[in-house]
Each structure stands twice: as structure tokens, then as C-alpha cells.
Amino acid sequence: MERFAIVGFGCAGCHALKAIRGAGCAAAVDVYSDTGLPPYNPMLTTYYVKGTLPYEGMFPFGTMETLLGELDFTWYDQCAVSQIDAAARTVRLSDGRERAYDKILLSSGARAFVPPVGDLPQSRIFAMRNVEDAVRLKEALASGGIRRMLVVGASMVGIKLVELLLAQGVEVVFSDLAEHIFPTAAFEETSRRIEGRLRERGVELRFGVKTTHAAQRDGRAEVCFSDGAAVTVDAVAMCIGTRAAVGYVSPEEILIDRGIVVDEHMRTSAVGIFAAGDCCQGRDLSTGGTRIIGLWASAVLQGETAGKNMAGLDASYPGNILHNITHFMGMDFVSFGDKSLPGERRVFQDRDGRYIEATVADGRVNCVNLLDLYKNSGAVKDHMLRGLYPHDAPPDPQERAVLLKSGLPRELIDLLGGRGQ
Ligand SMILES: Cc1cc2nc3c(=O)[nH]c(=O)nc-3n(C[C@H](O)[C@H](O)[C@H](O)COP(=O)(O)OP(=O)(O)OC[C@H]3O[C@@H](n4cnc5c(N)ncnc54)[C@H](O)[C@@H]3O)c2cc1C
Numbered sequence: 001m002e003r004f005a006i007v008g009f010g011c012a013g014c015h016a017l018k019a020i021r022g023a024g025c026a027a028a029v030d031v032y033s034d035t036g037l038p039p040y041n042p043m044l045t046t047y048y049v050k051g052t053l054p055y056e057g058m059f060p061f062g063t064m065e066t067l068l069g070e071l072d073f074t075w076y077d078q079c080a081v082s083q084i085d086a087a088a089r090t091v092r093l094s095d096g097r098e099r100a101y102d103k104i105l106l107s108s109g110a111r112a113f114v115p116p117v118g119d120l121p122q123s124r125i126f127a128m129r130n131v132e133d134a135v136r137l138k139e140a141l142a143s144g145g146i147r148r149m150l151v152v153g154a155s156m157v158g159i160k161l162v163e164l165l166l167a168q169g170v171e172v173v174f175s176d177l178a179e180h181i182f183p184t185a186a187f188e189e190t191s192r193r194i195e196g197r198l199r200e201r202g203v204e205l206r207f208g209v210k211t212t213h214a215a216q217r218d219g220r221a222e223v224c225f226s227d228g229a230a231v232t233v234d235a236v237a238m239c240i241g242t243r244a245a246v247g248y249v250s251p252e253e254i255l256i257d258r259g260i261v262v263d264e265h266m267r268t269s270a271v272g273i274f275a276a277g278d279c280c281q282g283r284d285l286s287t288g289g290t291r292i293i294g295l296w297a298s299a300v301l302q303g304e305t306a307g308k309n310m311a312g313l314d315a316s317y318p319g320n321i322l323h324n325i326t327h328f329m330g331m332d333f334v335s336f337g338d339k340s341l342p343g344e345r346r347v348f349q350d351r352d353g354r355y356i357e358a359t360v361a362d363g364r365v366n367c368v369n370l371l372d373l374y375k376n377s378g379a380v381k382d383h384m385l386r387g388l389y390p391h392d393a394p395p396d397p398q399e400r401a402v403l404l405k406s407g408l409p410r411e412l413i414d415l416l417g418g419r420g421q
Pocket residue numbers: 007008009010011012013032033034035040041042043044045046079080081082107108109110128129130156157160245248276277278279293294295296297299325
């Protein structure tokens with residue numbers, strides 16, 4: 001009987017296993033996980049800390065008992081894979097054991113990048129990626145020891161933290177090296193509008209500055225910035241990004257860039273080795289190259305594609321574009337596409353707080369920002385994908401009608417669908 005292995009049991013790993021069994025494949029499957037937990041959804045962690053979701057709510061796939069019963073696999077819990085030998089087709093585990101496989105999926109996700117913050121002890125520094133991070137922050141907030149917090153990283157994760165801290169009555173200083181919020185996704189004017197609203201809600205913004213040093217002072221933390229200013233807080237949250245968790249992979253055996261490079265079948269450069277989710281660099285429709293697009297929907301599709309191919313089917317991952325759909329503090333920021341791609345910058349709507357700006361090139365949209373226009377954002381993305389890949393997905397007249405009805409300007413809809421002038 002064939003033996004499969006899955007490294008990391010998150011969204012991508014779990015979807016791959018479901019696809020393997022869904023394809024009727026009876027291979028023995030060993031699942032290696034460095035946690036003792038069922039697969040969780042990292043994006044639900046902030047809702048748990050905020051108190052709007054119970055602990056169990058972070059585990060959308062159910063308990064391990066249910067999964068083991070449904071999917072028939074061997075679970076190696078709290079057992080990190082420390083090395084892969086692609087030639088010998090073996091994995092080495094953190095406890096020293098070695099196990100063989102015929103095909104393997106690398107779905108180890110990403111880890112929060114948390115560098116030291118000056119001389120502050122770890123007890124004052126928080127991150128937000130996994131269940132342990134969420135439990136730790138929730139307990140610290142419940143203890144009443146955090147009255148003022150510095151959130152470093154004007155990212156989608158950073159803003160969700162800011163939101164939950166404000167809801168708990170914690171004062172927030174929000175800082176980033178970049179000049180504006182959401183630097184990789186938002187155009188400057190979009191950022192300015194969001195920043196104005198944050199200031200109105202009492203958030204102290206310190207953008208365009210670096211934290212230079214930090215130390216404990218009188219039982220609190222003093223953090224200094226490159227502009228000479230300093231803030232006194234009780235704790236610091238680092239939300240400055242993630243790194244693909246690929247330390248166990250040898251770049252001499254498997255092609256790695258920022259993540260593990262895969263083709264449309266989610267195959268890596270090594271025979272019998274697949275990768276999916278935040279640890280891999282899959283097809284990017286905006287550029288035609290590969291890139292890590294660390295989103296839940298990508299991890300679902302990539303995991304499913306890898307699982308089907310491991311089971312012997314022929315499945316392809318269609319690719320994705322960068323996108324962010326973030327709801328926070330009563331507002332919605334939506335961005336589709338790559339902000340760094342060239343094009344003419346145009347404002348398509350600016351009324352009642354709603355704002356649409358896009359980069360347009362060659363009769364199509366390369367990147368669009370929508371502020372407070374959440375409704376139909378799925379149809380906007382779909383239409384944009386059809387514009388980028390008319391052969392894979394021809395324009396859909398019904399979708400166009402939906403967008404017209406929603407009040408989106410006709411010219412923008414044409415450009416999104418690749419039919420602009
Ligand atoms: C706060 C937050 C908010 C987010 N919001 C959104 C959002 O709004 N929309 C969206 O689309 N996406 C969002 N995301 C991203 C989304 O959660 C991820 O893209 C998705 O969870 C990736 O799934 P994955 O299976 O690749 O990785 P993970 O969920 O990280 O799972 C990987 C698993 O592998 C384990 N592992 C790592 N190394 C090893 C090893 N060597 N051996 C064994 N096990 C290992 C890890 O511990 C983990 O359990 C958010 C993420 C965060 C943190």
C-alpha cells in the first residue's frame with residue numbers, strides 16, 4: 001500500500017487529506033503536526049481574543065476524534081518534521097525518529113516574524129498567528145495588566161488587533177515603518193481616509209518611523225522611535241509579517257524562493273513532493289509568475305489540488321491575485337490586484353464616504369481599492385479575474401448586470417472585465 005505524508009495540519013493540509021479520501025484513495029496517510037490541536041483558522045484568533053467567538057470556534061474542521069474517524073489517518077501530534085530527505089523519501093521528526101513516504105505534502109504554513117524589541121522581555125511582546133498567541137494575549141488582557149499597547153505593523157492583522165484592543169478599552173499606539181496604513185495594498189489617498197477615521201476613534205498613529213530601542217522603565221515599557229519620539233506602553237504587538245515555515249526543507253533538494261516554488265499541479269521541483277498553502281509560492285495571475293498569496297481561499301484550493309494529484313487524479317490550481325477584504329471598526333477596505341504594477345491612477349467614485357481608486361493599464365485594471373463598498377466585492381474580484389484571464393473565464397453578462405445594479409461605474413466595470421478603452 002502506498003504511504004503518504006502531510007507536514008503541517010492546517011487549512012491546506014486538512015483540505016488535501018479530504019481530497020485524497022474524496023478521490024477514493026486508500027493510501028496510508030501519516031499527518032505530522034507540531035501542535036496537539038485540531039486544524040485551526042488563524043484568521044479567527046482575533047475574534048476569540050475579542051470575545052465574540054468561543055475557543056472551539058477557532059477549529060472549523062471539528063475535533064481530532066471526528067477527523068480521525070472520518071479520514072482514517074495516523075496523527076503524529078506535537079511532532080515537528082525537522083528534515084526531509086527527498087532522495088531517500090524519508091522525514092526526520094523532532095524526536096529523532098525517521099519515517100518513509102512515497103508522496104508527501106508540505107503544508108507547514110507560515111510563522112509570525114517577531115524580532116526582539118530592544119531590551120524588552122518576551123513577556124511584554126505579543127504576536128497573532130496561532131491559537132497559542134491568541135490564548136496568551138487573551139489571558140494578558142483579562143489580567144488587566146495591559147492598559148496601553150503599541151501595535152507595530154499597519155497590516156491587516158495589525159488593524160484587527162487595534163480593533164479588538166479598542167473594544168476592550170485599551171489605548172492603542174499604531175506604528176509602521178511605512179508612511180501609511182496597508183502599505184502593500186492601499187493607495188495613498190485610501191490610506192489617508194482610513195487613517196483619518198482611526199484618529200477620530202482615538203488611535204495614536206506613528207507611521208514612517210522605526211522603533212529604535214525599547215526598555216523597561218518603572219514597570220512599563222518605553223519604546224523610542226527614529227524621529228526621536230517615545231511612548232510608554234504596557235506591551236507591544238508585532239504584526240510586521242510572516243515567513244514561510246520551511247526551515248526543514250533543503251534548498252539544495254527543493255526549489256525555494258520566498259516560499260516553496262510549485263507548478264499548477266502543486267508539485268515542487270522534487271519528484272513526489274507537493275506543497276500547498278502559506279508555505280508555498282503558487283501561480284500569481286497578476287504577473288504570470290509565482291508568489292506567496294497567504295490567503296485562506298488559496299490554501300483551500302491549493303490543498304485540494306495537491307490532494308487530488310497525490311491520489312492520482314489530474315487537477316490544476318487556477319492561480320489567484322493578491323486580495324484583501326478587511327472589515328474593521330465599522331468600515332470595509334477591499335483591495336484586488338498588485339499595487340506595484342504600473343498604470344494610470346484613476347478615482348472612479350468619491351461620495352458618502354465611499355471611495356474607489358484603481359490603476360488602469362492596457363484597457364484593464366491592475367489594482368483596485370474599494371473603501372466602504374464591501375457588497376459584491378466577490379463579483380468585483382471575479383470580474384477582474386475574467387478580465388485578466390478571458391480564455392480561462394470568459395466575461396459573464398449576469399455578473400456584469402449585478403455590478404451595474406450595485407451602482408459601480410460602468411466604465412470601471414468595463415475595465416475590470418478587460419473591455420476598457
Ligand atoms: C490574524 C490573521 C488574520 C487573517 N485574516 C485573513 C483573512 O481575512 N482572509 C484570508 O483569506 N486569510 C487570512 N489570514 C491568512 C490565513 O489564515 C492563512 O492564509 C491560512 O490559514 C493558511 O493555511 P495553511 O494551512 O497554509 O497554514 P497554517 O494555518 O499556518 O497551518 C500550518 C500548520 O503547520 C504546522 N507546522 C509548521 N511547521 C511544521 C513542521 N515542521 N512540522 C509539523 N507541523 C508544522 C503549523 O504549526 C500549523 O499548524 C489571516 C491570518 C492571520 C494570522
